Amino acid sequence: MSKQIGRVAAFTLLLFGVLFVNLNVIALVQADDLANHPANRRLLIREYQIDRGSIVVGEEAIARSQETEGDLQYLREYPAGALYGHLTGYYSFILGRSGLEAALNEDLIGQPLEVLAQNLGDLLFARDQAGNTVELTLVPAAQRAAAEALGDRIGAVVAIDPRSGAVLASYASPSFDPGPLSTHDAAGIRAAWEPLRDDPDRPLVNRAISETYPPGSTFKLITAAAALENGRSPETAFPDEVVYDVPQTEADIGNFGNGACADGGTISLADAMRVSCNTVFARLGVEMGEDELIDMAERFGFNRQPPFELTVARSAIPKSMDVPSTAQSAIGQRDVRATPMQMAIVAAALANGGQLVEPHLVRAVRDPSGRLLRESSATAWNEGRFDSQVVDETVADQLRDMMIEVVEDGTGTQARIDGVTVGGKTGTAQTGGDPTVWFVGFADEEVAVAVVVPQAGGDATGGQVAAPIARAVMQAALAAS
């Protein structure tokens, strides 16, 4: 019988061997897939046991965690509601994370989630883990001014400190309140989410960074930069035509209001900028050729991904254009498209002596005891073949002066602020239907701004609609500094 007992024992060992092997497969090989399976709430609950750090603007927390009873221990709150909704994003156990809640998750958690509760010491003595506080560069007054000035209009505002790249305001309208999307009530989240998702005005889209629009006449800044670098000066005279006869096409380009820009004789480049003269800039584009235009746009950041905490859509200019296209693109129509963030970067570079800086939202990260972990500083945006000095200082200053003229005595007078040097450029892009209107500019060296209002209404212009919004935001930013 002992032989048979041996075989039964061997069979038993085999069964246990299968168990051991299988346990190893589950706990080691499949562990990640199992831990991250959507129906497995363990990591989620562990994550909600963290006292997630606050996101702070000025003195106030715009995202903070509140302890609750229940499985999901901490509740995320957004005291400022929709004002910073696109920036903070939501923190939802159904929808996941978006905005800075997603981008800065590791900072807000304090340490990578995988490290959590993996050692006995943590488990016994440090169960209440707290995340780091993230301080933003935003100026609350400027942000509020942007929201109030836009009002019910669809549109977006981005304001940047030209010297540092610090984003002072970034608001898109309509916005959304992340609060209801971040509760612990699944039905409530869906009830709040569905109307937002289905709203034709798309409040979930952050138009400041994630949508591109035809930049219209604001693109003339780039055309002019190319011209100045190519031997023209602000005084260079151009024929003042009612219509520019674009080579190779019937579709000629006229001016806004269908007249000449000055007296019908000649007009200087600076004056053409001041009154936003389409015929001059279309002619300039064709004279210089597509390559100059594309190159200058790319140096300012087109066809590139701006470095930023949140994902910014690429602003685009076609890599090759025929002559009619070049004429259209030189005045910011046709296939040229830009985000408000990109145009604010352009304005900032011109206010900053031609130096391109990386935009950023995070000023500092502090641990729960207040110790500074990380601080951001002005960083030049250069990469690959692109130097951060987009144009030399002389060209930048010439453009800057031309922009000041625009506000002093041109299309941008509505942006004037007493006692402050304000420069700018208006834009009114005709794309069929209502125009998309723009204002990009700066006040002193302290704030650069871009405003877009798409579908602004039949006879709206950048000067009438966008310039006052920019003015309000610049004024608020200056007052706070």
Added chain:
Amino acid sequence: MSAATGTSRRTGEPRTGSSPRATEARLLAFAVVVTVFASMLLGWSQSPELPPSAVLTGVALTVVAIVAHLVVRATAPGADPTLLPLAFLLNGLGLVFVRRVDLAAGSDLATTQTVWTAVSVAAMCVVLVVVRNVRLLSRYQYTFGLLTLVLLVLPLVPGLSAGVINGAQLWIDVAGMRFQPGELAKLTMVVFLAGYLERKRALLSVSSQRIGPLLVPPPRHLAPVLVATFAALVVMAGLRDLGSALLLFGAFLAVLYVATGRAAYPALGLVAFAIGASIAYQLFAHVRVRVSIWLDPWSQVTDAGYQLAQSLFAIGTGGLTGAGLGGGRPQDVPFSATDAIFVVVGEELGLLGATALLVAFLLLVVRGYKISLTARDEFGTLLALGLTVTIALQTFVIVGGLTRVVPLTGITLPFVSYGGSSLLGNYVLIALLLRISDESRGRPGGRSSGRRRTIGRRRTDAAGAR
């Protein structure tokens, strides 16, 4: 040392040093210390101050361990020294993890389980005192056989039955206490089988007929195989208890194989079982559901496959070292205190802890086989083997079920799961193994003398049968 021990065994003088009982005492102390330490860790994971429950568990277990040790010392001084410590280690960890589930669920099962521990160890002591000679049991084999049937159908008897609970009808209500007679039925069945097969093994071993490639005994001797298969299927259908059916049938085949020495029996049994199982699959919806969950739990994670998916999540999330005692989520796994207790261990102690637990079972099983090998007579051999296979299979069926090796069926993990009847049954099982191992003392490796003795007895039995 070993020579000295051998001498003392033979002369029956008081044992000192590394006698089995001294070894047992040390191992028991180790088991209790491990339990107390785990209990304290669990307490600290919840609050900085040690909760009274942690102390209570430690004190209760210590007292029970001392009593058990003294009774074994008095009634079975030569018994295997590792059985009791292994049982206590598993039992103690079971108490800790049942307490862990309590903390998550707001229940108080651990206190009840502590009481059941005391009752079960008392039962073990009673068996040790009453059954001074294991052959005593073989005399009542048919009584045990009948008892097995009675125990199995008890939950179906109106008035006693506690009804269908969690899809199975396994419990009876007696004076407000819920009891699972099937947990004892597996013991009585093994006693019956050991007795029956010891007597019939000669008949079943000789004469062969050829069916295809298989050499089989005459059809009338096949009857037990068919009857047992049928009984297993009846249990499966009537009580909706796949796990117990598998367990009983597996133990039966193992004992049959060892008794007859013929591989044809388990082979035939497996064929019969396969046919029976496929018929059951056609006939019973709950069997089909179990199989479909086993094949694909992921498409039904929110309903039928919920328990299996949650079990795999728990073990997978636990990873190598686990979430730590108190760091898991037993509340997410259905039946975490009973059927799925292994999952809680896997999540909180990780692969390492779960492996350690299985190793404890493996050691217990290996000792069981050793006792079977060295038993004084064939009845003892077959009984020890049957009991050991029962524990091994039960562990395999539930752990394998929770980890998707086999379809998941709700049975307990011996000693660890919450449940009084299971605990009681398993301590009685340990008592029997202790008794058999005690009887074999003084004849280590004594198969030759054993064989001689049993051959003589078999002749007598065969004559008597005529």
